[in-house]
Amino acid sequence: MKTSSFRIVPIRTKIAQAARREAEAGAPDHVFVTADSPNGYPCRHCLRWAQSGERMILFPFAAIALGRPYSESGPIFVHAEPCERYATTHEFPQAFRKGRVVRAYNSQHAIIAAEVANGDGPEAVIERFLQQPETAFVHVRSASHGCYTMEVERL
Numbered sequence: 001m002k003t004s005s006f007r008i009v010p011i012r013t014k015i016a017q018a019a020r021r022e023a024e025a026g027a028p029d030h031v032f033v034t035a036d037s038p039n040g041y042p043c044r045h046c047l048r049w050a051q052s053g054e055r056m057i058l059f060p061f062a063a064i065a066l067g068r069p070y071s072e073s074g075p076i077f078v079h080a081e082p083c084e085r086y087a088t089t090h091e092f093p094q095a096f097r098k099g100r101v102v103r104a105y106n107s108q109h110a111i112i113a114a115e116v117a118n119g120d121g122p123e124a125v126i127e128r129f130l131q132q133p134e135t136a137f138v139h140v141r142s143a144s145h146g147c148y149t150m151e152v153e154r155l
């Protein structure tokens with residue numbers, strides 16, 4: 001049986017909770033939005049698409065923390081209501097098999113490879129990137145919007 005060589009890392013529950021608190025407090029960069037389409041509002045905590053009508057929080061997330069050339073902060077959604085952090089971390093979430101780009105980063109948090117996941121899907125690209133010894137971790141993003149979806153680490 002083939003087992004994956006990676007672990008999916010959704011955003012930490014602490015970050016989702018902090019975003020909910022900030023939005024409740026009226027922070028200008030944390031806004032409530034209501035999902036109005038089935039594939040427009042991915043939650044980075046439970047790694048599911050919001051159903052139409054679900055309330056989400058849109059806020060900036062630093063996928064690569066400040067202080068590096070590749071530092072990057074960008075908009076992500078989480079459910080406004082508490083949701084369960086994605087737990088089947090040995091499986092790539094089915095909801096995000098399409099329209100993703102995979103980026104490999106080295107230990108200096110610099111991008112060393114990037115590829116749109118077509119054909120065999122994101123797992124094949126992730127596995128190939130993680131086989132490179134210089135890859136420290138991998139990010140999966142929306143190929144169209146560029147938004148951060150999840151981190152993937154080597155097992």
Ligand SMILES: [Zn+2]
Pocket residue numbers: 043044045046047048078079083084
């Ligand atoms: Zn969620």
